[in-house]
Amino acid sequence: MNQDDLTVKIFKALGNPVRYKIMQYLCDGPQCVCKLNEKIEFSQANLSQHLRILKDAGLVNSQKVGLEMHYSVYNDDVKDIIEHVNKYVFGYVNNMKSSVK
Template sequence: MNFDDFTINVLKAMAHPVRYKIIKFLYEGPKCVCKLNEEFDFSQANLSQHLRILKDAGILKSEKVGLETHYSLYNEDIKDILQSVEKYVEKLLNNATK
């Protein structure tokens, strides 16, 4: 996969509504997959698929803690990316109402 393809893959992974919410939920730090299951009303299989897509895109990482799997953001740059987009959207919306 070349650079452009990987960049597109990261952006596509972040753009899905469920995955966007998962990323935001992990802003505060690592969470057990059981906490993700409590927060998001999806089947285990559906949630696992979203987590795998985010992990494959380099957005999340996982760690085994005892019998549990904990997910966290790969690094803080992910927050910066989303916050930049959110600021951009806020400006667009503010300009649209003027």
């Protein structure tokens, strides 16, 4: 897979509302699937599919802790992506509100 393909894969993974929400939760710290399942109202199988897509895109890590699978953001660069997008959207929305007045 070349660099452009991986870039597109990352944007596709983050482009899904459920996966983006998962990433926001994981930016707060590692979470086990059971805790994520409480926050995301989908079946555990569906949640696991979303987590696999995020992992395949290189956005999250997984680690087995006892009987539980814990997921975390791959590194701080991934957190920065989420933070920059949130900052951009906040500014964009405020700019749109200002131009409507």
